[in-house]
Amino acid sequence: MQLKRRQKLIMTVLGWSIALLMFFPIFWMFLTSLKTEIEAVATPPSLFFQATFDNFRVVQARADYLSFATNSIIISIGSTLLAMLFAVPAAYVMAFFPDKRTRGTLLWMLSTKMLPPVGVLVPIYLLFRNLGLIDTHIGLIIIYMLMNLPILVWMLFTFFKDIPNDILEASRIDGAGRLGELIYLLIPLALPGIASTSLLSIILAWNEAFWSLNLTTFKAAPLTAFIASFSAPEGLFWAKLSAASSLAIAPILVLGWFSQKQLVRGLTFGAVK
Amino acid sequence: MARSGNNRKRRPSGTLVLIAPSVISLLIWMLVPLAMTLWFSFRRFNLINPFITGFAGFDNYRFLLQDPALLTSLINTVVLVGSVLAITVGAGILLAILFDQPFWGQSIARLLVIAPFFVMPTVSALIWKNMLMHPVNGVFAYLAKLVGANAIDWFGDVPMLSVVIIVAWQWIPFATLILLTAIQSLSQDQKEAAHIDGAGPLMMFFAIILPHLQRAISVVIMIEAIFFLSLFAEIFVTTSGGPGLATTNLAWLIYLRALLEFNIGGASAAGIFAIILANIVAIFLIRTVARNLET
Numbered sequence: 060m061q062l063k064r065r066q067k068l069i070m071t072v073l074g075w076s077i078a079l080l081m082f083f084p085i086f087w088m089f090l091t092s093l094k095t096e097i098e099a100v101a102t103p104p105s106l107f108f109q110a111t112f113d114n115f116r117v118v119q120a121r122a123d124y125l126s127f128a129t130n131s132i133i134i135s136i137g138s139t140l141l142a143m144l145f146a147v148p149a150a151y152v153m154a155f156f157p158d159k160r161t162r163g164t165l166l167w168m169l170s171t172k173m174l175p176p177v178g179v180l181v182p183i184y185l186l187f188r189n190l191g192l193i194d195t196h197i198g199l200i201i202i203y204m205l206m207n208l209p210i211l212v213w214m215l216f217t218f219f220k221d222i223p224n225d226i227l228e229a230s231r232i233d234g235a236g237r238l239g240e241l242i243y244l245l246i247p248l249a250l251p252g253i254a255s256t257s258l259l260s261i262i263l264a265w266n267e268a269f270w271s272l273n274l275t276t277f278k279a280a281p282l283t284a285f286i287a288s289f290s291a292p293e294g295l296f297w298a299k300l301s302a303a304s305s306l307a308i309a310p311i312l313v314l315g316w317f318s319q320k321q322l323v324r325g326l327t328f329g330a331v332k
Numbered sequence: 333m334a335r336s337g338n339n340r341k342r343r344p345s346g347t348l349v350l351i352a353p354s355v356i357s358l359l360i361w362m363l364v365p366l367a368m369t370l371w372f373s374f375r376r377f378n379l380i381n382p383f384i385t386g387f388a389g390f391d392n393y394r395f396l397l398q399d400p401a402l403l404t405s406l407i408n409t410v411v412l413v414g415s416v417l418a419i420t421v422g423a424g425i426l427l428a429i430l431f432d433q434p435f436w437g438q439s440i441a442r443l444l445v446i447a448p449f450f451v452m453p454t455v456s457a458l459i460w461k462n463m464l465m466h467p468v469n470g471v472f473a474y475l476a477k478l479v480g481a482n483a484i485d486w487f488g489d490v491p492m493l494s495v496v497i498i499v500a501w502q503w504i505p506f507a508t509l510i511l512l513t514a515i516q517s518l519s520q521d522q523k524e525a526a527h528i529d530g531a532g533p534l535m536m537f538f539a540i541i542l543p544h545l546q547r548a549i550s551v552v553i554m555i556e557a558i559f560f561l562s563l564f565a566e567i568f569v570t571t572s573g574g575p576g577l578a579t580t581n582l583a584w585l586i587y588l589r590a591l592l593e594f595n596i597g598g599a600s601a602a603g604i605f606a607i608i609l610a611n612i613v614a615i616f617l618i619r620t621v622a623r624n625l626e627t
Binding site: 078145186315 | 346347350351353354355357358361362364365366368369372427430431433434435436437438440441442443444445446447448449450451452453454455456457458459460461462463464469471474501504505506509510513514547548551555558561562564565568569570582583586587590591596599600603604606607609610611613614617618621622625
């Protein structure tokens with residue numbers, strides 16, 4: 060037993076060292092956000108300082124930060140709602156009424172996810188320009204909806220398959236229509252699955268930075284693009300950058316921690332269990 | 333499985349309309365941009381000079397192939413994707429084994445390890461660029477000074493390595509999370525049986541754990557490869573493809589040609605290149621997923 064205890068102690072030290080090392084950049088950013096600008100660039104880095112929340116106040120007070128944050132919320136939630144509207148019925152049909160084409164359809168949907176965004180940047184950019192969709196909420200909502208749709212259908216499909224068919228069949232005899240069955244029976248039953256699928260969709264949309272950098276400028280730009288705008292002038296406002304970044308990642312970090320299990324399921328298309 | 337057997341025969345009415353929106357929108361999403369990219373790649377097309385028009389034949393492709401930037405960007409892409417894959421999968425396996433062992437505060441430590449994956453790419457790139465790798469005020473410069481070494485100008489001297497480190501930091505959590513899930517599905521009996529047979533830790537690793545992880549590893553490699561092929565935001569906020577072309581990957585080259593030089597034809601030809609590369613990976617990924625799919 061003594062040996063086992065020692066082994067556990069070694070594992071604890073090792074595991075925590077690595078965990079702290081991996082987390083250090085994020086921790087350092089949080090720390091910097093509590094410093095003044097002068098402390099933020101001090102060498103040697105100041106570890107003990109009078110913590111201040113001024114940066115957060117300044118960042119919040121800047122009207123544009125709020126508008127970028129609002130854009131992020133509108134775009135990630137909007138694209139998620141739209142995608143779920145498409146994905147839930149499709150996954151319902153494929154899970155409960157599979158036919159010989161279902162398998163092929165699922166794999167084909169997955170294959171649309173394989174198209175690299177850079178390969179279609181040119182036509183999407185031109186289409187958006189001609190349709191007046193550059194720098195609009197609806198433009199990014201559509202792109203993110205299409206980008207995440209295969210993952211959502213796939214994830215919902217695996218959740219729906221866990222629901223026994225008997226429950227739905229019983230109501231079918233009662234004469235509930237197809238849509239009624241979906242809305243009144245399946246959705247309440249599969250609510251946890253639907254919730255975690257939505258969560259993943261929000262996380263992916265919130266953090267997406269290829270289309271947001273290329274298709275927005277200011278009006279509809281989400282936080283990813285706002286933070287990127289800090290990349291040019293250096294040194295002068297690290298503390299404010301850190302405060303803005305902390306605000307931008309905090310909600311997603313928490314959501315991500317809650318949904319780690321579902322994340323594996325969604326991102327590997329059920330290939331890893 | 334019995335229920336799919338029951339339902340396979342009849343396809344009830346009113347189901348097609350439920351699945352059609354998804355299928356049709358994805359079909360458009362896939363075909364229209366692809367067809368347009370292909371079309372533009374054979375056209376003379378420059379956004380700032382409307383007088384350049386007409387059919388270009390294979391000119392765009394010829395110019396692209398003669399452009400030394402293409403080879404550089406392809407090599408950079410392969411180096412970037414390859415080294416990040418090697419680091420994330422290697423570290424992912426080690427971390428998955430470590431976090432499969434019981435230790436004090438393990439679940440909290442695990443949350444800390446996976447955290448970088450949820451940080452948006454522009455934020456993580458800027459944390460590294462400004463606060464860690466900055467040659468004067470960064471933490472690394474300070475640490476170098478502590479041991480009496482000269483601070484490294486990360487993005488000036490070793491730009492590609494810097495980008496690799498940032499991207500690896502973001503994706504080690506992903507590999508760890510997936511491989512940990514796979515390791516935990518290894519039955520305890522199997523591990524104990526090996527123990528009783530007197531297998532040492534190394535033997536355990538090569539004879540049992542690694543073969544068990546094989547499929548999960550290949551899934552990680554393929555999913556990451558597809559993401560890394562379009563790596564953009566990290567380069568956008570750190571090096572802008574430079575210095576020179578040192579960190580210009582295929583994604584950055586396309587961006588450069590299309591949105592900075594307005595050469596739509598050339599950018600589209602490069603886009604076709606990226607699509608072909610991605611498809612080679614995708615074929616293997618879909619085959620792996622298909623083997624595991626029950627409908």
